[in-house]
Amino acid sequence: MSVKYETVIGLEVHLQLATNTKAFCGCSTKFGSRPNSQVCPVCLGFPGSLPVLNEEAFRFAIKTALALNCRIQELIKFDRKNYYYPDLPKNFQISQYDMPLSYNGFVDIAAADGRRKRIKIKRVHMEEDAGKLIHPKGENYSLVDYNRGGMPLLEIVTEPDMNSPQEAYDYLTKLKSILEYLKVSDCDMEKGSLRCDANISIRPEGEKKLGTKVELKNMNSFKGVKAGLEYEVKRQVSVLEDKGKLIQETRLWDAEKGVTASMRTKEEAEDYRYFPEPDLVPFVVDKNEIEKIRETLPELPEAKAGRFQKEFGLSDYDAGVLTSQIDLADYFEECTKLYPDAKAAANWLMGDIMAAVNARNININELGLAPAALVGLLKMVDSGSISGTMAKEVLAEAIETRSNPEDIVKKNGLAQISDKGSIEEIVKNVLQKETKSVNDYKGGKKTALGFLVGQVMKASKGKANPVMVNEILKKSLGE
Amino acid sequence: MISYIKMKTIDDKTVKHVAHLARLELSDKELKLYSAQLASILSYISKLNEIDTANVPPTSHALTTLKNVFRKDILRKSLETDEAIKNAPASEGDFFKVPQIIESTDRVQDEGK
Numbered sequence: 001m002s003v004k005y006e007t008v009i010g011l012e013v014h015l016q017l018a019t020n021t022k023a024f025c026g027c028s029t030k031f032g033s034r035p036n037s038q039v040c041p042v043c044l045g046f047p048g049s050l051p052v053l054n055e056e057a058f059r060f061a062i063k064t065a066l067a068l069n070c071r072i073q074e075l076i077k078f079d080r081k082n083y084y085y086p087d088l089p090k091n092f093q094i095s096q097y098d099m100p101l102s103y104n105g106f107v108d109i110a111a112a113d114g115r116r117k118r119i120k121i122k123r124v125h126m127e128e129d130a131g132k133l134i135h136p137k138g139e140n141y142s143l144v145d146y147n148r149g150g151m152p153l154l155e156i157v158t159e160p161d162m163n164s165p166q167e168a169y170d171y172l173t174k175l176k177s178i179l180e181y182l183k184v185s186d187c188d189m190e191k192g193s194l195r196c197d198a199n200i201s202i203r204p205e206g207e208k209k210l211g212t213k214v215e216l217k218n219m220n221s222f223k224g225v226k227a228g229l230e231y232e233v234k235r236q237v238s239v240l241e242d243k244g245k246l247i248q249e250t251r252l253w254d255a256e257k258g259v260t261a262s263m264r265t266k267e268e269a270e271d272y273r274y275f276p277e278p279d280l281v282p283f284v285v286d287k288n289e290i291e292k293i294r295e296t297l298p299e300l301p302e303a304k305a306g307r308f309q310k311e312f313g314l315s316d317y318d319a320g321v322l323t324s325q326i327d328l329a330d331y332f333e334e335c336t337k338l339y340p341d342a343k344a345a346a347n348w349l350m351g352d353i354m355a356a357v358n359a360r361n362i363n364i365n366e367l368g369l370a371p372a373a374l375v376g377l378l379k380m381v382d383s384g385s386i387s388g389t390m391a392k393e394v395l396a397e398a399i400e401t402r403s404n405p406e407d408i409v410k411k412n413g414l415a416q417i418s419d420k421g422s423i424e425e426i427v428k429n430v431l432q433k434e435t436k437s438v439n440d441y442k443g444g445k446k447t448a449l450g451f452l453v454g455q456v457m458k459a460s461k462g463k464a465n466p467v468m469v470n471e472i473l474k475k476s477l478g479e
Numbered sequence: 480m481i482s483y484i485k486m487k488t489i490d491d492k493t494v495k496h497v498a499h500l501a502r503l504e505l506s507d508k509e510l511k512l513y514s515a516q517l518a519s520i521l522s523y524i525s526k527l528n529e530i531d532t533a534n535v536p537p538t539s540h541a542l543t544t545l546k547n548v549f550r551k552d553i554l555r556k557s558l559e560t561d562e563a564i565k566n567a568p569a570s571e572g573d574f575f576k577v578p579q580i581i582e583s584t585d586r587v588q589d590e591g592k
């Protein structure tokens with residue numbers, strides 16, 4: 001008898017806010033600079049230095065909290081989270097403990113059955129990032145770069161509301177989409193500006209009590225999060241099926257080996273001895289101020305998808321895909337301003353163009369194909385000057401060589417012959433030459449038509465509009 | 480000052496734990512002394528519990544009238560790398576150099592777990 005298990009997942013996302021300067025000092029947040037060149041007495045924790053909160057970081061935080069449907073704390077204070085580790089020059093991290101900036105929000109995702117599923121957000125709070133440690137191989141020391149130390153972070157924590165690795169993936173995709181709309185972070189996982197840890201446990205179906213939870217770290221892509229969670233589900237089920245006991249621990253995802261491994265460290269409960277940060281005064285955002293910030297919220301993915309369906313007659317699915325990334329949504333909308341057939345534009349975008357974007361792992365704006373250029377291509381298809389098949393080839397070349405589709409068509413003389421007179425002329429010549437086939441056709445051998453079409457296409461070097469060739473041929477043959 | 484000794488000491492284990500979290504090594508003698516002193520301080524502070532604060536809002540900061548102190552998101556000059564690491568006990572290239580921490584394994588041994 002095998003027991004069925006239910007998976008329970010909660011996620012914790014750390015987001016670097018895209019401010020010019022750090023959370024509590026005027027040092028730059030630029031990525032990839034010379035080590036320890038973006039540090040000052042404040043972010044190095046020198047005695048006598050005082051932190052002062054970055055107004056823009058605070059505004060970004062409130063904006064994000066509102067977009068995630070959170071309630072804003074009436075009195076916001078900061079706390080010190082104390083622990084000794086060399087990536088923290090002060091031996092504490094300025095964070096928020098019992099009065100986080102915001103709480104009780106939610107994000108809706110599309111569940112497996114197509115309905116919406118609400119993932120509750122427990123809290124969104126501000127904190128500062130730690131420095132970066134480098135461990136030279138075979139040495140007994142570490143090197144520290146504090147450029148990242150003190151960068152403004154948001155920690156976004158969900159309730160354990162997800163029941164499959166796929167749901168966790170869907171939540172992250174949706175969250176990232178919202179964050180990109182807000183333009184509060186570049187959300188680049190490779191640079192570490194968006195990081196995700198997971199809590200995962202399983203329990204027999206129907207059981208109310210949560211199972212033993214494992215904290216999963218070291219996933220550096222959304223696919224990694226999903227793969228790591230999938231591995232954990234299997235591992236935990238097999239432990240329980242072998243009558244084993246799960247232990248509460250932190251495990252690291254090893255993307256190369258495709259396994260999770262125990263960190264075997266946190267033997268004792270974490271003891272951070274939080275207390276209020278006395279160097280920062282409290283923050284109170286009054287209702288008017290909150291409303292003012294709320295007014296600066298952009299149209300978010302769901303609202304935009306709804307509008308795309310209504311305004312352009314797109315399907316639920318298409319609207320969802322096109323609004324999943326703000327750049328894609330903006331690109332599409334730009335196309336619709338220049339071109340009436342939104343559905344056709346959507347199809348091209350979601351087909352060949354997204355394929356090219358994904359294959360290159362870039363953003364649509366980096367493709368080098370302006371909306372006007374795409375529209376130019378669509379118009380050439382509509383007017384019959386190129387065929388749909390040819391358009392695909394032209395598009396591929398336009399992307400490859402970063403040139404304008406219309407220029408490619410002109411330069412290579414690809415324009416289809418859709419001029420009735422010209423085609424009639426070619427047909428006349430072909431019929432004069434191919435008397436045998438003409439007689440065959442008239443004698444009832446209908447397949448001869450295909451041969452004649454082929455001859456006309458050949459004579460036109462493939463440029464004649466095939467639909468017109470067919471029509472004109474049939475007419476000339478007396479049908 | 481003699482009174483420390485007479486006070487009921489807080490748990491030695493707690494003091495040892497807190498000392499470990501702060502990366503302080505205490506001899507047995509120090510442990511006894513600090514346990515007694517901390518007990519005294521805690522007992523003194525606990526006098527505050529005698530006040531009825533049921534209707535007093537929590538105070539997180541000494542300056543109760545001061546709030547919302549921000550700075551604009553404007554770049555200020557950082558220290559030069561050489562300047563930043565000049566006073567470090569050890570450095571290598573552009574980096575601060577620290578003993579490698581194998582997280583918590585030392586802690587486990589310390590406490591004989």
Ligand SMILES: [Zn+2]
Pocket residue numbers: 022025026027038039040041042043044150
């Ligand atoms: Zn700084």
